[in-house]
Amino acid sequence: MSALLDADKAAARQAFEINKLSKRLHRQVGQAISDFNMIEAGDKVMVCVSGGKDSYALLDILIGQRRRAPVAFDIVAVNLDQKQPGFPAHVLPEYLASCEVPFHIAIQDTYSIVKRLIPEGKTMCSLCSRLRRGVLYRVADELGATKVALGHHRDDMLQTLLMNMFFGSRMKGMPPKLVSDDGKHVVIRPLAYVAESDLERWAAHRKFPIIPCTLCGSQENLQRVQVRQMLRDWERRFPGRIDNMFSAMGNITPSHLMDRNLYPFTTLKSTGVPDLNGDRAFDADDVCGARSATSITLGRED
Numbered sequence: 069m070s071a072l073l074d075a076d077k078a079a080a081r082q083a084f085e086i087n088k089l090s091k092r093l094h095r096q097v098g099q100a101i102s103d104f105n106m107i108e109a110g111d112k113v114m115v116c117v118s119g120g121k122d123s124y125a126l127l128d129i130l131i132g133q134r135r136r137a138p139v140a141f142d143i144v145a146v147n148l149d150q151k152q153p154g155f156p157a158h159v160l161p162e163y164l165a166s167c168e169v170p171f172h173i174a175i176q177d178t179y180s181i182v183k184r185l186i187p188e189g190k191t192m193c194s195l196c197s198r199l200r201r202g203v204l205y206r207v208a209d210e211l212g213a214t215k216v217a218l219g220h221h222r223d224d225m226l227q228t229l230l231m232n233m234f235f236g237s238r239m240k241g242m243p244p245k246l247v248s249d250d251g252k253h254v255v256i257r258p259l260a261y262v263a264e265s266d267l268e269r270w271a272a273h274r275k276f277p278i279i280p281c282t283l284c285g286s287q288e289n290l291q292r293v294q295v296r297q298m299l300r301d302w303e304r305r306f307p308g309r310i311d312n313m314f315s316a317m318g319n320i321t322p323s324h325l326m327d328r329n330l331y332p333f334t335t336l337k338s339t340g341v342p343d344l345n346g347d348r349a350f351d352a353d354d355v356c357g358a359r360s361a362t363s364i365t366l367g368r369e370d
């Protein structure tokens with residue numbers, strides 16, 4: 069009897085947690101769509117579904133968003149079969165047929181091109197993604213899509229920022245909305261505010277038929293693996309740090325960086341007017357650093 073009660077309690081607890089997760093995912097996606105004006109009335113949103121957890125979740129949540137959205141918009145799901153060996157071509161059509169939106173399977177053998185051009189043992193992902201992007205833009209034209217939605221999430225965006233800083237010497241991330249290189253498409257990332265761990269839980273709950281992205285045999289970029297591991301480690305050891313870093317991407321103070329194209333350092337003159345909002349709290353510590361830190365904590369300045 070008590071074992072049954074315990075099982076009931078566990079099931080109720082799990083249902084409560086999933087309901088909370090569902091609400092959070094829809095709230096965050098709705099917020100990102102609204103903050104960046106990602107979807108407008110009459111849009112036809114092409115959702116790119118690769119078979120990974122993120123794009124399945126994107127489609128699933130966007131379908132939910134459409135039901136409750138104040139404006140009418142269409143969704144079309146698109147998968148690109150790149151002819152990787154072992155790709156289970158029946159999985160996505162079967163899954164997409166069970167969704168309430170039209171879908172299209174594009175077939176283009178980019179795998180052979182990548183294999184031909186990239187030497188054995190080298191990472192193929194960069195060329196593969198570029199070719200995939202080209203095909204998807206063409207399909208967007210053919211389908212009359214006005215927006216192309218991708219399943220990148222908060223952690224992808226942070227990883228990209230750090231990768232560009234560590235290995236590319238530039239502060240450049242992955243935007244929630246952008247115009248494609250050819251100037252013809254608007255790309256949106258409605259999962260911009262969503263944590264990867266939430267998508268993992270959602271994918272497990274919804275039992276998405278995941279197709280691994282390793283069928284091609286390519287090794288993932290080692291630098292990206294290391295950065296992802298570092299972020300996960302930080303999240304575990306310093307809860308809240310990832311959220312803070314992510315918020316920082318939308319809260320930039322050009323006058324406290326050093327890009328001369330963004331702020332006129334070279335022509336800067338004193339104004340004679342005190343700036344009460346001057347940002348001093350995290351200026352580099354000097355030899356009095358320990359004392360300054362204490363003062364900041366106490367809310368006073370020496």
Ligand code: SF4
Nearest residue numbers: 192193196281284286
């Ligand atoms: S893992 Fe394979 S299919 Fe996925 S992006 Fe890289 S090369 Fe392309």
